[in-house]
Amino acid sequence: MTAQKSGSEIGAENVERLQGYLESLRQEGRKLPERGGKANFSAIALACGFDRQVLYKNPAAKRLLDDALQQLGLAEAAGDEKPVAKSDRRDQRILTLEQQNASLRAENAGLREKLRHLEQVEDIMVETGRRVSR
Numbered sequence: 001m002t003a004q005k006s007g008s009e010i011g012a013e014n015v016e017r018l019q020g021y022l023e024s025l026r027q028e029g030r031k032l033p034e035r036g037g038k039a040n041f042s043a044i045a046l047a048c049g050f051d052r053q054v055l056y057k058n059p060a061a062k063r064l065l066d067d068a069l070q071q072l073g074l075a076e077a078a079g080d081e082k083p084v085a086k087s088d089r090r091d092q093r094i095l096t097l098e099q100q101n102a103s104l105r106a107e108n109a110g111l112r113e114k115l116r117h118l119e120q121v122e123d124i125m126v127e128t129g130r131r132v133s134r
Contacts, residue, residue, distance in 0.1 A: 014058060015058065015061050017049060018048050018054075022068045022072070025072055026072065030072075030075065031075040032044065032068060032069060032074050032075060033075055034074035034075050038074075039065065039074060041056070042087075
C-alpha cells in the first residue's frame with residue numbers, strides 16, 4: 001500500500017517541477033509562453049505536469065513565475081486567436097453552470113425550509129387533531 005502525500009509535499013514537488021521547467025527555458029534561451037499579452041498559465045502548467053491552479057494558489061510557484069517573467073519575458077504568440085475564443089466559451093459555460101447551480105441550491109434550501117414547516121404542521125395536527133392555520 002502506498003502512502004498518501006501531504007498537500008505541502010505535493011506543493012513542494014510542483015515548485016520543483018516549475019523550477020526545472022523555468023531553468024530549461026533559461027538554458028535554451030526561450031521566453032515564457034504568452035497568450036493575450038500575459039503568461040499562458042495553461043501551457044506552463046501542462047509543460048510542468050500539474051494543474052494550472054497551482055500557479056495561482058501556491059505562493060512559492062507564484063514568486064518563481066513572477067521572477068521568471070521579469071528575467072525571461074514573454075514569447076510572441078503567432079496567430080493564437082482560436083484558443084482564446086475557445087477559452088472564453090469555456091469560461092462563459094462555467095459561469096452559466098455556476099449560476100444555475102447557485103439558483104438550484106437556493107431553491108433547494110427554500111424547499112427544505114417549506115418541508116420543515118409542513119412537517120411541524122403535520123405533527124401539530126396529529127397531536128391535537130385540529131387544523132393549523134398559518
